[in-house]
Amino acid sequence: MNTIEEKLWNYIDGTCTPAEQEAIARLIETDEVYKQKYTELLVLNQEFASMELDEPSMAFSYNVMEAIRAEQLVPLKSTINKKIILSIAAFFVLSILALLIVILSNVKISGNLFSGLDVKLPASLKLPSASSIFNSTLMKSFFVFDVILALFLTDSYLRRKKAAKEA
Structure with missing residues (x-):
């Protein structure tokens, strides 16, 4: 769009300053090119104003709103990957089991009931001492x-239990 059309559209729409309106009004009165372009744009603007806007049907709007509602109601359980949760749980279970094995292997059992039982590891197997592990x-x-983590899980369990009672 050239500058003549831009100025005239601003004049027709009323978006220019009062000083620009006076200058454009003088140009329309004096210049034949501005006058011709102004009449063309004025006719075009009147045609635009007389046009009826197309609106979508009520069924279309209803279908769109129902699709949006259905999209937002995706259950949270389907978005959680159970493999990730199982792998985290397996890591903690294995860590605790390894810790228990180390602790139990360092225990020396003595007493009347277990006098014949002495747990000793092979010399080639060197395990770290439990005191250095627990002090780290x-x-x-x-x-x-x-x-x-245990407090968090207990809290979420109790909240679910409370919500189930209220529902």
């Missing part, structure tokens, strides 16, 4: 994380 910062943070 990594192990302490692991236990803190486990306690927080």
